[in-house]
Amino acid sequence: MGHRMKSNEAYNFVFKVVLIGESGVGKSNLLSRFAKNEFNHDSRTTIGVEFSTRTVQLNGLTIKAQIWDTAGLERYRAITSAYYRGAVGALLVYDVTKHLTYESVERWLKELYDHADPHMVVMLVGNKSDLVSERSVPTEEAKDFAEKKGLLFLETSALESTNVEAAFNDVLSEIHRKVSSKKVIQGSISAVSLAGHVPSNPEENKPCCKNI
Structure with a gap:
């Protein structure tokens, strides 16, 4: 076993990733499974934005x-632009047993792109894949939709811990690939996560007058 992570350990990047999707699809359990390896069977809806961090x-x-x-907050349509600000990735979650939560995916995508960086990495996540007999969204249908929209796609079970690590890690890897590739233009997601560097002056990362 290697040394335990020190809490003050240096890191190369900080990536903010948001969870979006209808209420009750399992966003909080995906987060607690990834951040703390916990699953809460009687998770109540909590009000107010929460975030957890994990170093990988x-x-x-x-x-x-x-x-x-x-x-x-998604129940009240109260998610503000502050929630999306600085996000470089998103997991858009639906419940494979509730077709209505899948039907709302396009509306969530629109909201995401209205408020967030158009170059951000988005993964469509079909959660509750353990409920095989109750499935109402075919895997292929969701996969085709994701491909058309240029999204990553995985089905997960927060309950059984299936693909939860993979979902977050794939998103983080793809963010890193975009950030380190020169394809992402300056002023886009590359500016958000420069080696753990938070600009004291928010204007610092904005492109000025060059190449316009």
């Missing part, structure tokens, strides 16, 4: 993931 090692880099949960 990917491709030899230390990445601190800051995962934000809507915590019940």
